[in-house]
Amino acid sequence: MAEAVMEAAQASKNHRWKTDPVLTVEHLTMRFGGLVAVGDLSFDVGRGDITALIGPNGAGKTTVFNCVTGFYKPTEGRIVMRHGHGRHDELVEEITATDRQYSIEGNSAVYLLERMPDFVISHRARVARTFQNIRLFGGMTVLENLLVAQHNPLMLASGFSISGLFGLKSYKDAELEAMDRAVYWLEHIGLVDRADDPASDLPYGEQRRLEIARAMCTEPHLLCLDEPAAGLNPRESADLNNLLRFIRDEQKVSVLLIEHDMGVVMEISDHIIVLDYGVKISDGDAEHVRSDPSVIAAYLGVDDEEEIDIPEVREDMHSVEELETQAAKPKPKAAPARKSKAASTKSAKSASDANRPAKMRKPAKPDDLKRISGVGPKLEQTLNGLGIYKFEQIAKWKKAERDWVDGYLNFKGRIERDDWVAQAKEFAREAAKAGRSPSSRKGGK
Numbered sequence: 001m002a003e004a005v006m007e008a009a010q011a012s013k014n015h016r017w018k019t020d021p022v023l024t025v026e027h028l029t030m031r032f033g034g035l036v037a038v039g040d041l042s043f044d045v046g047r048g049d050i051t052a053l054i055g056p057n058g059a060g061k062t063t064v065f066n067c068v069t070g071f072y073k074p075t076e077g078r079i080v081m082r083h084g085h086g087r088h089d090e091l092v093e094e095i096t097a098t099d100r101q102y103s104i105e106g107n108s109a110v111y112l113l114e115r116m117p118d119f120v121i122s123h124r125a126r127v128a129r130t131f132q133n134i135r136l137f138g139g140m141t142v143l144e145n146l147l148v149a150q151h152n153p154l155m156l157a158s159g160f161s162i163s164g165l166f167g168l169k170s171y172k173d174a175e176l177e178a179m180d181r182a183v184y185w186l187e188h189i190g191l192v193d194r195a196d197d198p199a200s201d202l203p204y205g206e207q208r209r210l211e212i213a214r215a216m217c218t219e220p221h222l223l224c225l226d227e228p229a230a231g232l233n234p235r236e237s238a239d240l241n242n243l244l245r246f247i248r249d250e251q252k253v254s255v256l257l258i259e260h261d262m263g264v265v266m267e268i269s270d271h272i273i274v275l276d277y278g279v280k281i282s283d284g285d286a287e288h289v290r291s292d293p294s295v296i297a298a299y300l301g302v303d304d305e306e307e308i309d310i311p312e313v314r315e316d317m318h319s320v321e322e323l324e325t326q327a328a329k330p331k332p333k334a335a336p337a338r339k340s341k342a343a344s345t346k347s348a349k350s351a352s353d354a355n356r357p358a359k360m361r362k363p364a365k366p367d368d369l370k371r372i373s374g375v376g377p378k379l380e381q382t383l384n385g386l387g388i389y390k391f392e393q394i395a396k397w398k399k400a401e402r403d404w405v406d407g408y409l410n411f412k413g414r415i416e417r418d419d420w421v422a423q424a425k426e427f428a429r430e431a432a433k434a435g436r437s438p439s440s441r442k443g444g445k
């Protein structure tokens with residue numbers, strides 16, 4: 001119910017990504033063999049917005065970027081880039097019906113990126129990107145990195161000939177412009193003093209900024225940044241936010257940002273799209289996404305003060321025998337829904353409590369459940385709230401328990417896909433080896 005109200009509130013707002021999208025991704029699917037990295041994904045990126053694409057590791061974020069920027073040819077789907085305001089829906093359909101890649105009419109243009117190679121996407125459609133791992137030319141100077149980014153306009157001006165490189169006025173002009181642009185960006189990222197140093201000498205945070213400057217030197221309409229805040233300290237992270245705001249507000253360039261750090265995203269994004277396992281699970285402004293139950297469950301982990309009532313932990317600690325008999329008991333099928341308060345009424349709860357995993361009282365040394373990929377600090381808290389503190393507890397889960405927790409967290413099969421049980425078994429084994437004698441070996445000498 002609350003969700004329907006939220007959806008309606010979202011729909012009624014006149015968001016730029018609906019009225020004036022610079023990029024539209026429609027039914028994008030990318031398969032690698034049997035793996036569906038991105039499945040039937042659709043979203044819009046508003047012109048002049050900072051749009052964030054977020055989601056856990058492996059959600060398919062970089063794959064989306066690789067499709068948008070022409071590094072991968074999508075298995076299916078359409079990716080529309082627009083110059084000039086408006087949606088140009090008719091023109092888009094018209095080009096789609098032909099085998100053309102784009103259409104330019106006066107100041108506006110429409111490009112079908114899935115049909116274009118990467119260099120055409122960057123130079124014609126004007127989509128620039130940075131990579132998850134820094135890809136600067138380490139041996140070149142900081143300034144040279146900004147100049148090579150502009151080599152295409154320079155080559156065009158040269159007429160692709162040696163004679164063109166010397167003396168020709170158009171080349172001289174282009175060269176001067178390239179230099180001007182490079183210096184402008186060096187000033188903006190505070191690196192003028194380091195212009196002649198090798199790029200590899202810069203500290204990590206400055207290399208990240210240089211990469212963004214390099215992308216900006218190609219004068220993009222859309223700037224795609226793959227985890228630009230990764231590895232930055234809080235100070236550098238704040239600088240990055242300011243740089244992104246400057247790019248949006250002063251340069252009027254739309255930004256599509258992949259980010260892992262929710263703090264960064266919530267602060268600067270006009271629009272957030274959340275992916276999980278290649279599927280969109282939420283789409284809206286920060287306010288919408290922050291309170292979306294599926295995001296809380298799948299990405300942020302369950303929040304303490306959320307409506308999800310965490311059952312209190314019983315004072316007794318189960319013995320191993322008890323855990324095992326409980327696990328062996330046949331379980332009714334239904335897993336509890338965790339979506340709304342209404343769904344978790346007393347009776348619904350007790351009916352499904354049979355499958356609830358065995359709990360224990362907080363031990364002196366709880367395991368670091370965050371080591372399980374897919375478990376973050378919030379989720380760890382929630383698991384602790386369920387009386388789950390040890391890897392060996394999770395290692396014992398059978399399908400029924402897994403489904404129960406999956407339903408409880410509204411995870412849609414994530415526990416099985418991430419294989420928490422196998423991970424927990426491995427960590428429990430490790431812990432046993434490390435001599436922290438696991439309680440499951442009780443009396444077995």
Ligand SMILES: Nc1ncnc2c1ncn2[C@@H]1O[C@H](COP(=O)(O)OP(=O)(O)O)[C@@H](O)[C@H]1O
Pocket residue numbers: 032035036037055056057058059060061062063064
């Ligand atoms: N070139 C590739 N070949 C095979 N699998 C890939 C390739 N690129 C990505 N994947 C897989 O697609 C899924 C999504 O990966 P990715 O887009 O990198 O996620 P994210 O950027 O959200 O962490 C992962 O399971 C990854 O292993």
Ligand SMILES: [Mg+2]
Pocket residue numbers: 061062063132
């Ligand atoms: Mg990635």
